[in-house]
Amino acid sequence: MRSPLFTLLLPVLLISGWEVAAHVIANPFVLPSLTTVVPILLHPFSPAYTLGSGSLIDNALTSLYRVAIGFLLAALVAIPLGIGMGRSRFMQDFLDSTIELLRPIPPLAWVPLALAWFKIGLASITFIILIGAFFPILLNTIDGVKSVKKTWVEVAETLGARERNVLLKVILPGSAPTIWTGLRVGFGIAWMCLVAAEWLPGTTRGLGYLILHAYNFGQTNLIIAGMVVIGVIGILIDQVFRAGERKWFSWRALER
Amino acid sequence: MTLEIRNLVKEFPVPGQEPIRALSGISLSLPPQEFVSVLGPSGCGKTTLLRIVAGLEEATTGSIELNGEVVDRRSSKMAMIFQEYSLYPWRTVLDNVTFGLEMQSVGKHPAREAAMKYLHLVGLDAFADRYPYELSGGMRQRVAVARALAIEPEILLMDEPFGALDAQTRNMLQKELLEIWEKTKKTVLFVTHSVDEAVYLSDRIVVLTERPGRIREIVDSPLPRPRDRTSPEFARIRRHVLDLISESGQPKEDLRVHPASL
Numbered sequence: 001m002r003s004p005l006f007t008l009l010l011p012v013l014l015i016s017g018w019e020v021a022a023h024v025i026a027n028p029f030v031l032p033s034l035t036t037v038v039p040i041l042l043h044p045f046s047p048a049y050t051l052g053s054g055s056l057i058d059n060a061l062t063s064l065y066r067v068a069i070g071f072l073l074a075a076l077v078a079i080p081l082g083i084g085m086g087r088s089r090f091m092q093d094f095l096d097s098t099i100e101l102l103r104p105i106p107p108l109a110w111v112p113l114a115l116a117w118f119k120i121g122l123a124s125i126t127f128i129i130l131i132g133a134f135f136p137i138l139l140n141t142i143d144g145v146k147s148v149k150k151t152w153v154e155v156a157e158t159l160g161a162r163e164r165n166v167l168l169k170v171i172l173p174g175s176a177p178t179i180w181t182g183l184r185v186g187f188g189i190a191w192m193c194l195v196a197a198e199w200l201p202g203t204t205r206g207l208g209y210l211i212l213h214a215y216n217f218g219q220t221n222l223i224i225a226g227m228v229v230i231g232v233i234g235i236l237i238d239q240v241f242r243a244g245e246r247k248w249f250s251w252r253a254l255e256r
Numbered sequence: 257m258t259l260e261i262r263n264l265v266k267e268f269p270v271p272g273q274e275p276i277r278a279l280s281g282i283s284l285s286l287p288p289q290e291f292v293s294v295l296g297p298s299g300c301g302k303t304t305l306l307r308i309v310a311g312l313e314e315a316t317t318g319s320i321e322l323n324g325e326v327v328d329r330r331s332s333k334m335a336m337i338f339q340e341y342s343l344y345p346w347r348t349v350l351d352n353v354t355f356g357l358e359m360q361s362v363g364k365h366p367a368r369e370a371a372m373k374y375l376h377l378v379g380l381d382a383f384a385d386r387y388p389y390e391l392s393g394g395m396r397q398r399v400a401v402a403r404a405l406a407i408e409p410e411i412l413l414m415d416e417p418f419g420a421l422d423a424q425t426r427n428m429l430q431k432e433l434l435e436i437w438e439k440t441k442k443t444v445l446f447v448t449h450s451v452d453e454a455v456y457l458s459d460r461i462v463v464l465t466e467r468p469g470r471i472r473e474i475v476d477s478p479l480p481r482p483r484d485r486t487s488p489e490f491a492r493i494r495r496h497v498l499d500l501i502s503e504s505g506q507p508k509e510d511l512r513v514h515p516a517s518l
């Protein structure tokens with residue numbers, strides 16, 4: 001492991017290069033100076049820096065709320081479905097072709113249909129996020145359930161476990177690390193879909209909306225500030241998932 | 257409790273062909289507290305036999321009886337110990353041992369007490385709060401034994417439980433198993449491919465033929481315990497069992513008898 005300073009070297013160089021380039025180009029619409037971006041980031045609670053569309057934090061919370069709903073709905077459907085498909089050959093054979101067909105369709109390709117079905121508003125946005133998070137969660141759950149060792153199930157059965165307990169005390173904990181990975185990847189994709197989903201007409205809040213709004217006003221510094229916030233939130237949530245992985249599922253890495 | 261295996265036949269269906277017969281008419285009676293090993297060439301169906309007794313597979317025909325009553329599903333009078341990877345890695349040693357008790361809705365406190373008692377019996381009470389990945393292979397199998405004993409079965413079914421261990425650990429666990437068996441007075445049905453192990457442990461050794469497995473001979477092993485693996489009597493019984501197996505068409509070296517334990 002090198003010193004933390006080394007890992008920060010490239011970001012520092014990039015930011016310095018950016019600042020130099022901003023002065024050379026001298027066109028804030030193409031590349032704004034750091035000095036116009038940093039103040040926005042330093043006042044995340046103030047609505048004064050966002051062209052009247054609420055503070056950075058307000059917009060971030062709105063976005064998080066939307067992602068949370070879409071993500072939770074995706075998990076609520078994908079995890080039980082994945083367990084069923086992992087456990088039952090019948091369900092797998094019945095559903096697999098449909099899922100394989102739908103899976104390669106990018107979440108954003110669903111936007112027109114989402115608008116046709118749900119009209120403009122939270123439901124459409126949630127639907128796009130749901131589609132984005134759904135497949136990683138589903139596929140990882142199926143994988144996780146299939147990776148549960150047959151012996152683990154048989155031990156439970158010989159010790160008197162009924163189907164319900166086999167599911168709750170063996171299949172679920174045994175596949176939990178892989179399901180967790182699916183949730184982490186699914187959340188990442190949901191977060192990416194969110195920005196585009198917030199470009200849907202009629203949206204008036206959210207980080208995705210904010211950067212498009214800033215573009216319409218030619219405020220590139222606000223676009224960049226919004227992008228930084230999107231990136232930082234993405235990293236933070238990914239770190240939360242990784243911390244959970246280390247805390248609860250370290251057995252998977254250590255198991256021989 | 258007497259375990260009676262009656263005329264057991266197991267066939268596996270093969271599409272478009274005659275079914276493969278794995279076991280052919282096995283009958284065997286285990287009186288209480290007897291230690292019986294099942295030995296045979298690989299593929300003779302000895303593990304299938306054990307799995308049928310445990311209720312993990314169904315017999316094609318024939319029956320399993322406990323004290324004269326037919327067992328048609330898994331019975332809590334029997335507990336099975338697998339070859340390896342049977343502990344739950346997300347549970348501590350203690351929580352692994354209480355698992356069977358949880359399944360039978362035993363309260364948390366009495367379950368922990370019972371589990372500690374059996375962990376003490378296998379010498380691992382100091383490791384109650386550890387996780388399986390912190391234990392050696394031999395210790396894990398001791399935990400598996402404790403977990404099986406914790407539901408207080410009368411019959412222990414063991415499927416090559418020491419097969420994945422090195423020779424020294426294996427010998428030590430064999431000795432410990434006999435001590436536990438003498439203390440707890442269980443009936444044991446023990447599947448192994450090691451002649452040495454069978455002769456060292458058992459009251460009787462059931463030698464199966466190649467597939468379809470039939471009982472070739474039941475060999476008595478009446479030597480007093482603890483047994484001396486180097487004694488002439490031990491060698492005589494082992495020679496007899498080896499002869500039975502090699503006559504069934506399997507070369508001896510395939511039996512994986514550890515040179516160190518001969």
